[in-house]
């Protein structure tokens with residue numbers, strides 16, 4: 483095999499391995515109540531810390547159906563997570579009742595480990611920084627490179643129930659953490675890999 487073909491193949495392989503990691507994760511691949519803790523979706527692994535427990539077991543990351551009518555029929559009485567059109571969103575379960583998903587009032591840190599270096603991420607949230615007296619920056623999205631924080635986006639406080647916000651970060655990092663002081667849901671994660679060398 484000549485050198486040009488070898489290079490072409492290796493570039494193609496690199497492109498393929500990189501492009502598989504660019505993704506919009508919207509949690510439509512599962513069902514409400516599915517446990518997402520330590521699950522990998524499109525190359526990104528979701529985990530949670532500092533979320534407390536149900537009185538027994540650690541609170542799990544689960545899916546919640548946000549296509550419910552505000553003030554009427556959301557599971558677990560969580561009408562403040564209604565966001566018509568968003569379908570499944572990710573929450574920290576209050577009580578690990580997977581038949582009646584309900585987000586936790588106690589918050590926690592939802593980590594997304596991309597497994598590769600990325601350059602930008604957008605995280606859409608619902609009901610984060612609601613009317614519970616939280617201030618700007620109490621909730622935030624932080625980016626980490628090899629374990630060190632490199633950037634932070636402060637999510638606004640005092641925005642009311644059902645508010646939707648987008649946290650955006652760019653730079654070079656391999657994981658992000660969504661820090662929640664209280665209740666709220668993660669609607670989507672959109673991330674881009676490092677670009678190929680010219």
Ligand SMILES: [Ca+2]
Nearest residue numbers: 560562585665
């Ligand atoms: Ca709630």
Ligand SMILES: [Ca+2]
Nearest residue numbers: 508568569570
């Ligand atoms: Ca969704």
Ligand SMILES: [Ca+2]
Nearest residue numbers: 560584585586
């Ligand atoms: Ca709740």
Ligand SMILES: [Ca+2]
Nearest residue numbers: 562609612643
């Ligand atoms: Ca709320």
